Amino acid sequence: MSPQAGPRLAGKRILLGISAGIAAYKSAHLARLLKKAGAEVRVVMTAGAQAFITPLTLQALTGEAVRTSLLDPEAEAGMGHIELARWAELILIAPATADLMARLAHGHADDLLTTLCLASGAECVMAPAMNQAMWRHPATQDNARRLADLGWRLLGPDAGDQACGDIGPGRMLEPEAIVDALFSSPEAASLSRSPEDAPVRSSESAPDSSNAAASGLTITITAGPTREPLDPVRYLSNHSSGKMGYALAAAAASRGARVRLISGPVALDTPPGVERIDVESAIEMCEAVRRAAADSDIFIGCAAVADYRAEQISEHKLKKTTDDDTLTLRLVKNPDIIAEIAACEPRPLMIGFAAETRDLETYARDKLIRKNLDMIVANDVGQAGLGFGAERNAALLLWREDQRRDGSSAPGRLELPAQSKATLAETIIDTALARFAARAPSKPSQQDTP
Structure with missing residues (x-):
């Protein structure tokens, strides 16, 4: 994490969404880094995410109760999901699976996390994580374009070895890279792997790339x-x-x-x-x-x-x-x-x-x-x-x-x-x-x- 990330994140109200995928284990480290940088962090987990990491782990790291269900009677007594949506200044989903991307791209609100995303006016960022073939599939690429058009900023994915044995794009960015990227300039967001068909432009300097997949090469x-x-x-x-x-x-x-x-x-x-x-x-x-x-x-x-x-x-x-x-x-x-x-x-x-x-x-x-x-x-x-x-x-x-x-x-x-x-x-x-x-x-x- 860069020294600049701390001052930029201090006091920031961040809703960390975690969806299903083996990269969910990185979300614990990500939550810890966000807290270390001074951010207020609350976590929402999908049902699938809980198969990879427990809510108790995230609660211990953030000091806040972890939300997992839209239909929680206690939390919803005062329309808790709307309060949470209003509280967030930034929604960060890491990892974001192909399924979650598809549901958000098409406006679904069938669980707590997708409902919060639709109900909030916060800045929205996601770090995709999936098998390389899933990321390359035209449907996923189309969903990424839709999300970018809706205002989502995509960080990654990175490329390399994957747990399934494949090699290619689809790895979630490292937590340090995500934290460093959160408040980089809009120009620096060009390193995101969203497949927007942006025109080539002339420039004197390179983007402030937080995705260092080719750094040093x-x-x-x-x-x-x-x-x-x-x-x-x-x-x-x-x-x-x-x-x-x-x-x-x-x-x-x-x-x-x-x-x-x-x-x-x-x-x-x-x-x-x-x-x-x-x-x-x-x-x-x-x-x-x-x-x-x-x-x-x-x-x-x-x-x-x-x-x-x-x-x-x-x-x-x-x-x-x-x-x-x-x-x-x-x-x-x-x-x-x-x-x-x-x-x-x-x-x-x-x-x-x-x-x-x-x-x-x-x-x-x-x-x-x-x-x-x-x-x-x-x-x-x-x-x-x-x-x-x-x-x-x-x-x-x-x-x-x-x-x-x-x-x-x-x-x-x-x-x-x-x-x-x-x-x-x-x-x-x-x-x-x-x-x-x-x-x-x-x-x-x-x-x-x-």
Whole structure:
């Protein structure tokens, strides 16, 4: 907990809601930290939460009776739930399960905690905690968007090992991170994993990120097309807009990473807190990547790099002739940037992209192995409304293998349906961080939510 959290929380009336999930054990520590910071804390638990932690534990830590039922005759003699709703200046739900998120997103008031949320005008914050597949499910992502629209601030989830053996986003943030985030500025809330489709903005500084899933890591990302000159006015290029790469850079920066974005020519603003390096050709991009790779922990090759360039660039504009209806260009191969960096030792965690129009998984898995990558993001760019230039995309994530708790391993695979590129980038970055944590024992992730 940061030294600043105490003064900000002193005297604050906080209603701590606890829903079902193994991360409920962290709520006891969270309650203790809130009390230590000087806040007044009252706890409401759902019926499921009591299977993981007892009300008596929270009562001992807060010095206040714990409420568990909407239909408690003694408490409701004076409309106690309305009094509690009026008392709270801040409602903090940690952990918030997928079920609770769904009920709040759709205005349900079928237990004490959801009723209080609807009856209160307090600031509302939640820390989601669930299995990684549940968090990534389109229904949960839609509920997160609904909650954000209703004024909820989502802190997390974090990524890493989970109690069920999965790896990915879904772990509840650590109590210290939650306390530090409670009164950070609205701009700092951009690190929350709510999948709002916010536009990329230009900024001089990074968000004040309390979610430090990538703190201390350097992530290099390439984005956009390259332009291969033919003469002073013409070039070869492709339809890449750079939107996916820029969304990845924004997502990585929001998680606390130092982000270096090597960009081809695009019409996009630099995401907050991102170091941007502009290049034009594949050769220029290759040189920039070589310089950046040496101190990178993760490298993501999202740029649509031209495979070929002109063997010779004309000094003057190529003129159209009247006696010849054809023009012959001699092309030579450009460097294979991602394969070159993947061959280095030591090397960063290598993530590539594969844009295909058929046999998506076959070609992507071949590229994963052939280029010695750790993970690949495969896109079917033949689908209308997805891929190049579009606001939405779908992806198939493949990685070499997952180590299971029984010592066995299996190839990793995650299929992501069509969604905004900003939302897609969140999951790609979280998966990349989980792969890095699995590869780097010096930076272990702690076991958490189901």
